[in-house]
Amino acid sequence: MSAIEVRSVDSLPVERWRNGGGVTRTIAANGAHWRISLAEVERNGPYSRFEGIDRLSFVLRGAGVMLRETDSAVMLKPFEAAGYDGGAQWNATLIDGPVTALNVMTARGRYRVTIRAITEPVSVLRGCSVAVVALQAVCAWRTSDGDAEGNVEANQFLIAENLDRAIQFSPVVPAIDEPQRKTLPVLVTIEPAGTQEC
Structure with a gap:
């Protein structure tokens, strides 16, 4: 069975950005092929450039980020996936303060990536690599054959590469008297381009 690992977000080493504008925690990486990370964008300024890389970002906390490069602009909105060229000279402007963003970087044109909130039960097919990030909400998981199951608790993440099943x-619904959740668990799927969609 593919290894399914659940860990605390706090266990991830903190890496300071080269340009000093924030910090990153790497959730998982597959050499030069792909990388999943959590970024804390702390101030306005240039984004680091990664030539030959496709980027997809999903704001988990905060009001968002505006990226501008010459005549191009990309708005990173809360809980919406936005894709952009990692090699461009983006300059970031925070919208009403710092943000936490889930970022996926992949070798250009080689992978299909999705990031979405888990609002209802969702299945990921074999052959995909998958991550779930649960900052403040709980997510339940189980394999299709029922051999393994568990929860991704608040402030944890799950990672599994190249699923063999x-x-x-599924989101775990809070009790009625609990405060409304500020965030939902978020699912990342990565698959080689040209394969069946996960």
Whole structure:
């Protein structure tokens, strides 16, 4: 069975950005092929350039970020995935303060990536690599054959590469008297371009 690892976000080493504008925690990486990370964008300024890389960002906390490069602009909105060229000279402007963003970087044109909130049960097919980030909400998971199951608790993440069987994720609904959740668990899927969609 593919290894399914659940860890605390706090266990990830903090890496300061080269330009000093924030910090990153790497959730998982596959050499030069792909990388999943959590970024704390702390101030306005230039984004680091990564030639030959496709980027997809998903704001988990904060009001968002505006990226501008010459005549191009990309708005990173809360809980919406936005893709952009990692090699461009983006300059970031924070919208009402710092943000936490989930970022996926992949070798250009080689992978298909999705990032989405888990609002209902969702299955990921075999052959995909998958991550779930649960900052303040809980996510339940189980393999399609029922051999393994568990939870991704608040402030934890799950990672599994090249699934050899399907896996289902479901949001855990809080009790009625609990405060409304500020964030939902978020699912990342990565698959080689040209394969069946996960």
